[in-house]
Amino acid sequence: MxxxxxxxxxxxxxxxxxxxxxxxTETPEYQAWQEIFTAHGTTLPLQTWVRCIGTADHGWDPYAALEAGSGHQVDRAAVRAERRARIQTLMREQPxxxxxxxxxxxxxxxxxxxxxxxxxxxxxxxxxxxxxxxxxxxxxxxxxxxxxxxxxxxxxxxxxxxxxxxxxxxxxxxxxxxxxxxxxxxxxxxxxxxxxxxxxxxxxxxxxxxxxxxxxxxxxxxxxxxxxxxxxxxxxxxx
CATH class of the missing domain: 3.40.50.1000 (HAD superfamily/HAD-like)
Structure with a gap:
């Protein structure tokens, strides 16, 4: 034709x-991770985070990055619980x-x-x-x-x-x-x-x-x- x-x-x-x-949901999740990285004396650059947006297959481990940046092992279960609680709080503000x-x-x-x-x-x-x-x-x-x-x-x-x-x-x-x-x-x-x-x-x-x-x-x-x-x-x- x-x-x-x-x-x-x-x-x-x-x-x-x-x-x-x-x-x-993306801004609250990044903010929660930023706060965690800051609390451990390191940073999470936006250019690193954006590779995760829109996919679950990004191959980047935030817990490994947190440990590498802070120079010490972290209690991953505790960090996970802290992150989830913070995201829930921030999500309540999202229309x-x-x-x-x-x-x-x-x-x-x-x-x-x-x-x-x-x-x-x-x-x-x-x-x-x-x-x-x-x-x-x-x-x-x-x-x-x-x-x-x-x-x-x-x-x-x-x-x-x-x-x-x-x-x-x-x-x-x-x-x-x-x-x-x-x-x-x-x-x-x-x-x-x-x-x-x-x-x-x-x-x-x-x-x-x-x-x-x-x-x-x-x-x-x-x-x-x-x-x-x-x-x-x-x-x-x-x-």
Whole structure:
């Protein structure tokens, strides 16, 4: 089929990341680790931490880094408990990120399927969605519990769109990190980056669109843009 006759795909689903996109869990986690490193007389540079954002497969051990930086062994169980308690405290101050609830409501009104693809585990994701009153918006949740490798591997997105009953070129991925964007790109979804304070400085070149908030572009306009862009890509490949 030629580029002039290939119809643009109709977007039928939205797939959301969780950490840093729906709720900024990333800033509290980094702050908690920063405080721990400082208490042990060392530092945790942001450029070291950002490699962990959006993936569970970063290969970096914060406990080993803490011991190397401080020059002494630490009680890892105690540090883990301290970190979790501090994150819980900081999370109580975190609202749902601007525009998220608005986009979820609009998507449901338009009859779109709604999924989530997260490198975190199901307990973490579903617990927070339930606490914030958002769980009912999602038709599908796919998390680290479902895959052997998390983002930037595309498996999470491939599973999410399959479970939603759509093709990758019928879905939009909303992400905040380079690892997430790379995963969505490899899976064939249209990518919208909505960076948070931790990820604004990172390379978001894999995004098709970068927005300051998730509802900065009207959803209908975004659907049209994504459908047109994916349609042009598909027609070029088919010609």
């Amino acid at each position: 030629s580029a002039t006759t290939a119809p643009a795909p109709r977007i039928r689903a939205l797939v959301f990341d969780f950490d840093g996109l729906i709720i900024d 749902v990120r601007p525009g998220v609830e608005n986009v979820l409501r609009q998507a449901q009104q338009l009859g779109l399927r709604i999924g989530l693809a997260s490198s975190s585990n199901l307990e973490w994701v579903s617990g927070h969605l339930r606490d914030y009153g958002l769980l009912q918006h999602f038709d599908v949740l796919r998390t680290s519990d479902d895959v052997a490798r998390t983002k930037p591997d595309p498996a999470l997105y491939r599973l999410a769109v399959e479970a939603l009953g759509v093709r990758p070129d019928e879905a939009i991925a909303f992400e905040d990190s380079p690892n997430g964007l790379a995963a969505a790109k490899a899976a064939g979804l249209f990518r919208v980056a909505v960076p948070n304070p931790m990820t604004r400085q990172l390379n978001l070149d894999d995004a098709d669109v970068v927005l300051p908030s998730i509802d900065a572009m009207p959803l209908q306009k975004l659907l049209a843009l994504a459908g047109d862009r994916l349609g042009r890509v598909g027609s070029t490949e088919a010609s």
